[in-house]
Amino acid sequence: MAEAAIGLIEQHGPAAHREAALAVLREIPAGTGPMTLNSPGPVDLCVAAAVAAAMNTHPRYVPAPQALRLTLVRHLREVEGRAIGAPARERVIDVSDADALQFLAQLYDDSYARLIPRQPSQRGPWEWDILAVLKAHLLGTPAAATTPEQAQMLKSKLLTILQAAAATPLKPSGPPPRGPRTGQRAQPTRKKPKKKR
Known part of the structure; x- marks a missing residue:
């Protein structure tokens, strides 16, 4: 450490x-x-x-x-x-989300920047990380002064974050699947008796 x-x-x-x-x-x-x-x-x-x-x-x-x-x-x-x-x-100790998203659109294009939700509560860990990388860069270097080498370095960092996100298994959400619980014997369904005339 x-x-x-x-x-x-x-x-x-x-x-x-x-x-x-x-x-x-x-x-x-x-x-x-x-x-x-x-x-x-x-x-x-x-x-x-x-x-x-x-x-x-x-x-x-x-x-x-x-x-x-x-x-x-x-x-x-x-x-x-x-x-x-x-x-x-x-x-200068902070950069707004809007500035970071605008810089992301400058690095790639606007459609890529739209993938990150505007509401902070809707973002996942990798989306927070992407914004954090951009903000950390903007704290020291304005977007207009970013060199092509710096832009390439930022893109490689963002790619690493996306690759890590893709390799992270997502936890299943929603109710558990229905079916017999472990250790329980499944009961066969009974046939209804035919009605007599």
Whole structure:
């Protein structure tokens, strides 16, 4: 988890605390032992958030890892904005669903973007993950400034999410099928006697 957290700090860690957080993570010994943080403060907060993100982006722990990762990135950006004293109106910590869907339509076409329900309550884990990948990108790079290389990288991430969704067996919904229960003997149907004249 420490190795995965190093990658997250390198990509998304606050610039003011990045090197100190990386130094803490590189000192953690390999293995499965518990991790102990020495002092409460911004560096340990960055380390704890990155390790939590690394743990929770593992598909064994959460079905929508990109959505969880986006939540942690937002918190890191909020903490960084407060640390440098940026006014609240200048802190960009969120991207709207509409902007993410518009960017998705820019990457592919409008018919593809329409596949994601507009109502959040109707979305599945993979749809949340697709939006989270797009939002995380838009937090750092405007849609108009996205390079073809970045667009290709985003498309490969989205393809990975779709492939994972296709490989995930869906739980059956609705009432269970009718029939004899396990362990019960099925009774034969009785024939009605013929009426006598």
